Amino acid sequence: MRSLKYLFIAFFIIFSTLPTHEAEAAEEYTSMKVKLENFLGNQTSVTLTATGDYQTSDKEVFIKAGEELTVKVESGKLVVYKNSQKKGIFASIMVTPVKQDSLLSINNRPYPGSLEFTVDGSFIRPINHVYIEDYLKGVVPREMPALWHIEAVKAQAIAARTYALRYQSKVINDTVSYQVYGGADGHSHSNLAVEQTTGMVIKHEGKLIEALFSSSNGGMTELNSNVWTSGEPLAYLSIKEDSYDPKLKWMIALDKKQIDLTNLDVSKPEDWWTSVQEEDKTIIPNLKNWLQNNGYVKKDIKITEIPVLTLTDKTSGGRVTKGSIQMNFYVKDLTDDKGKLVMQNVTLTNVEASKIRAMVGLGNMKSYLVDNTTSTDPAKIKIDGFGYGHGVGLSQYGAKHRAEAGQTYQGILEFYYPNTSIVREYSNAAAGSETDPVVNKDITAPRITSVKAKEDYLNSKVNFTYAIDEDATVSLTIKDKNSKVIATPISRKSMKKGSQVAAWNTKAVSNGNYTAEITATDRDGNKGTVTQAFKVNKDITAPNITSIDTSGNYSTEKASITYTISEAAKVTVQVKNNKGKVIATPTDTKSLKKGSQSATWNFKNVSNGTYTVTITAKDASNNQRTVSKKISIKKTTGKVTASVLNIREKTNTSSKIVGKLKKNQTVTILAQQGDWYKIKNGSQIGYVSKKYVTK
Structure with missing residues (x-):
């Protein structure tokens, strides 16, 4: 089983330029030419085994099924051995299977199709001439985990086929520079996705599109011309939010000071050089490697400080395009005439963000979608970002989540490549056989x-x-x-x-x-x-009615009724007397939202006594609940003892007279203020002297 790390690194393709080749519908889609570099590496000797017979162009048998050969580079030529016996010397050689389903293994990795062996410098460089559908079976499980949802894998297969066909006339390699290709070591699930989409490609205005893709766009797709500034914006690659991308989060956290020089004698580096290490063990090694490749070849370096690491100049899609970095460091053998280490400095200001990313490592700065480049601690550098890769075109993680949500490969591709159509360029055909062109047949399912x-x-x-x-x-x-x-x-x-x-x-x-x-x-x-x-979720629960409170204001002769309902409902609030008769309806069947509510009851025309407030709430499912609460009305009354009693506006005898009362007249006493009563007589409210009213 491949490691997760390997799969994750293989998820996205790094494109340095955009291809210009257009594959035309009239071409025969038979094979790709793939230079094998990624898994083979640089070898001067390889072992070959085969599941069937392979022959050369002049029909001579090169290797038989079950046989083992060794190919070596000797004096710029390919020398073939069986056991220790030399079988032939070649400048280059092409071998083709007698039966199309045969596989030829190079150092135990099987490949379909024909193999051309060449000399590349001092190394053996095979070129696999492979039927494109077999090529895709070796590509798709390395660009996307094979066991992801079939609709996502189909979308990946169609994008990979579209991308590959733009390069059909070239010799490409099997690395991330194009698409990672692993030969016949595929997976049944991704093979099914390839087979079920045989010949399907994505086109815009009749031409194959730039079917770019990356692991995760961080929630926002990007415009191609924002990433590759030399290219024109393409109508089917745009900036928009992607709610299905999981926004893979990454972070760079780095101490500005990597080595504390306080107690180190730079005149005697031999005393501490080997025992002192930088604080960071993730990014610093990458920066050292960059320094060694840029003027300090094979030098022993100690990076003491990173005073500056910033990323700026965001595109309209929110991705940074520029960056700056400063590195202070010592090189072991760079000293002055007294043997004291001389501080070295490299400062890059406002350079391409891609250069900064390459320096710190693609696995550390996973994308250009940077959220934050500031730190609350001035001694530290902190950069937050989202996504993995350039963010243009298909998001593989976004496709995964879209498929799991029920979207088909057509819907997935339409989102990531709008204004395009899926067409079948050719039908299913056996490897190496004539293909059956089916030009521009619409195979797009209803959306x-x-x-x-x-x-x-x-x-x-x-x-x-x-x-x-x-x-x-x-x-x-x-x-x-x-x-x-x-x-x-x-x-x-x-x-x-x-x-x-x-x-x-x-x-x-x-x-x-x-x-x-x-x-x-x-x-x-x-x-x-x-x-x-x-x-x-059939609703059988009636609304809860809680927090019921009633309070009267005798100045206004109104009572406030407050309560809370647990869900939206139609509410009726009624007041009943001691015989159960409804005497008031403060709320007459009103639709109310969930939460706190209130109603007002005017008790001006009722006598003192105990009344019942009932609150009824009925929800949308006709579930109903009624609750009750008692409220006491106790108005204080008094009888006038004076022949005529003036009602004053305020509590003094010089205040304006606003009304008059007669002897033995009954009034409602609202409050007492010193020697005065605040009284209510009908609709009239005012103040009278306390000594002329008895309770």
Whole structure:
């Protein structure tokens, strides 16, 4: 099993320039030429074994099934040995399988197709002439984990095929400079994705697109011309948010001071050089390697300080384009005439961000989508970012999550390469045989979008809404948590392009998790499918009514009724007397939202006594709850003893008279202020002398 680290590094392709070759539909899509460098390395001797016979161009047998040969470079030539016996000397040699399904292994790694062996400097350099579909079977599982959702792997296969066909006329290699190719060491799951998309490519205005992809775009796709400034913006590569990309987070944290020189004698480096190391063990080795490749070849270096490491000048897609770095360091043998180490300095200001990324390491600065380059600690450098790779075109992690959410490969590719179409350039053909061109046949399945499921508790059903982008035959099935089909609300119904609705009756099912699967098949047999997870949660719980409080204001003769409801509901608030008769309705069946609510009761015309406030709340499922609370009304009254009593505006005898009372008249006493009562007489409120009113 490959290590996770290996797979992750292989996820994205580093492009230094954009290709210009256009593969035309009339070409025969038979083979690719791939120089084997990545897994083979630079070898002066290789071992060959085969599962079938291979012959040279003049039909001579080169190697038989089960046989083992050794090929060596000797005096600039290829020398072939069987055991220790020399079998031939060649400047180069092409070998082809007698049977197309044979495999030739080079140092135990099998390859399909024909192999051309050449001398590259002092090394053996095989070139694999391989049928393009077999090539893709060796590429796809190295660019994306083979066991990811099949729709994501199909999207990767089509993007990889489109990318490869732009290079069909060139000899490419098997490294990340193009696409990582591992020969016949593929995987059945990714092989299936390749086979099910045979010949499918992505085109814009009839031409193969630049099918760029990276591991993770960090939640925002990028424009090609923002990454490769020499290229023109392409209509099918744009900047937009990608909600399905998981925003892989990365961080660079680095101490500015790497070596404390306080107690080190730079006149005697031999006393401490080997025992003192830099604080950082991740980025510093990369910076040292860069220094050794840029003027300090094979030098022993100690980086003492990184005073500056910044990334700036963001594109419209939020990615940095420039950066600056400063490194202070000692080189062991660079001293003055007294043997004292001389501090060295390299400062790069406002250089391309790609240069800074190469210096610190692609695995440390995983992308150019930088969120923050500041640190609250002035002694430290902190850079936060998202994503892995350039962010242009397909996001592999985004494709994974889209597929898991029910999107097809067509929908995935349409999001990452808008304004394009998927066409089949050729049909399935055996390796090495004539292909059957099928130029520009539309194989795009109907797109099913805007899928929503909303439960109608009151009517015991779930309503579905969705849209299809072409006329199609549609089926809607409902599956339970065990993926068993329990209902088919729509069965092969012809529907027109546009918005659609459907409903499923939930009376006979229990609460739980369900999945709706919508399938649309067009007249050419292309089928698109989406799934929508939803819950059935029949509401049988009435709203809770809590925090009930009632308080009266005798000045206004109004009572405030406050309460809280646990869900949206239709609410009625009533006041009843001691005989149960409704005497007031402060809230008359009003739709209210969840949360705190209030009502007001005017008790001006009621007598003292105990009353009952009832609050009734009914939710959308007709679940109803009623609660009650007692409220006492006790108005204080007094009788006038004076023949005529003036009602004053304020509590003094010089205040304005606002009314008059007669002897034995009863008034409501609202409050006492010193020698005065605040009273209410009908609608009139004012102050009277306390000595002329008895309670």
